[in-house]
Amino acid sequence: MEKIEILRIESLSRDPLVVEGYLFKGTNPNAPKIAIVGAMEGESILPLYCASTLVDFFKNKLEKEKLKGDVLIIPSINHYALNISKRFWPLDNTDINMMFPGYELGETTQRIAKKVFDALNGYDYGVILERRPDPATCLPYIKLYKSGYEDLLAAKKFGFKLIHHRTMKSIDTVTLQYNWQLWGTKAFSIMCPSDNQVDKKVASQINQAIIRFMDKSKILNYHIFNGYESTVMDRNTISVVKSAKSGIFISKELPGNYVSKDQVIGEIVHSLEGNVIHQFLAPCNGMVTCFYSNSLIFEHAVAFRIAKIG
Numbered sequence: 001m002e003k004i005e006i007l008r009i010e011s012l013s014r015d016p017l018v019v020e021g022y023l024f025k026g027t028n029p030n031a032p033k034i035a036i037v038g039a040m041e042g043e044s045i046l047p048l049y050c051a052s053t054l055v056d057f058f059k060n061k062l063e064k065e066k067l068k069g070d071v072l073i074i075p076s077i078n079h080y081a082l083n084i085s086k087r088f089w090p091l092d093n094t095d096i097n098m099m100f101p102g103y104e105l106g107e108t109t110q111r112i113a114k115k116v117f118d119a120l121n122g123y124d125y126g127v128i129l130e131r132r133p134d135p136a137t138c139l140p141y142i143k144l145y146k147s148g149y150e151d152l153l154a155a156k157k158f159g160f161k162l163i164h165h166r167t168m169k170s171i172d173t174v175t176l177q178y179n180w181q182l183w184g185t186k187a188f189s190i191m192c193p194s195d196n197q198v199d200k201k202v203a204s205q206i207n208q209a210i211i212r213f214m215d216k217s218k219i220l221n222y223h224i225f226n227g228y229e230s231t232v233m234d235r236n237t238i239s240v241v242k243s244a245k246s247g248i249f250i251s252k253e254l255p256g257n258y259v260s261k262d263q264v265i266g267e268i269v270h271s272l273e274g275n276v277i278h279q280f281l282a283p284c285n286g287m288v289t290c291f292y293s294n295s296l297i298f299e300h301a302v303a304f305r306i307a308k309i310g
Helices: 045-061 079-083 108-120 152-158 170-174 176-182 200-216
Strands: 002-009 017-024 034-039 071-076 125-131 136-138 141-145 162-166 186-192 231-233 238-242 247-251 264-269 276-281 286-292 302-308
Touching: 002 108, 017 045, 017 079, 017 108, 034 045, 034 108, 045 071, 045 125, 045 186, 045 200, 071 108, 108 176, 125 176, 125 200, 136 302, 141 152, 141 176, 152 162, 152 186, 152 200, 170 176, 176 186, 186 200, 247 286, 247 302, 264 302
Parallel strands: 034 071, 034 125, 125 186, 141 162, 162 231
Antiparallel strands: 002 017, 017 071, 136 286, 141 186, 238 302, 247 264, 264 276, 286 302
16 A cells, blocks of 8 residues: 555645545556545545545455555545534635636645646546535435436446436536546546434445445456446436425435335424424335435425335
8 A cells, every 4th residue: 555645735823734545556557447535525424434444445454466456545635624524625615526627726625626636637437425415314326427428337336226317517517527537537426425424334335335346347356245236317207305394304214215105204393382294295106315314394495305116
């Protein structure tokens, strides 16, 4: 293993920001290479944990001869935000994942993105561990833009239940996934629940999926059980259930559970009087992919997302 310094930014009032990557060299120079990016936000605890435990796996648990291609892991980029539990870059509240491919003479986050992108450029595959931006407990899944550069067949090698094949918005052109793809890397975002606690079961599912992908892509010789035959979803095949009232939200179903049309899947309790004032009914047959993660819900908030069946 080689620890490499990707960028260093000096600070007047605290230790410098030093972003480091962990490079594991494979035994076959002709094998594909992969880079994995962890926390780009200060609230991305699960992405940080998944990336750091992957470092431990490659460093301490994998026989060196099993690694065929190079692996670069960057567990964290936005240390300053992580240290104070702030989502974006603390000085100007900008999102590093909205700054790619970066600009070396630009604002601080543009310079950070440029240095990181330079280190990532040239890899055959790229994995970005992202936290959902909304308050949602969800299944881990692949997010893949309809960019014209995406590789759906390769995305299925992870073995997640779902691949969200998303229509691009104009703002998505400055994300790491799109720019990575634009420069020839097959990039994928793994979406993690927005909960700010480490769920070791979910983390294990995510890391197993990454290892499964690496094995199927000939980067690694480490066979594990097959995953799911991924279902590709888009906005038209996902039903959104919004809250009709505000109050205390209680979900009766977990992500991954299958539900029937008109089944009661959750309820809202009056926050002062304690009686049930609204019941959520499943609008279709399908599988719950996520639900609102806060106990207090506002009117018109998205309470459930359900992947339609049939």
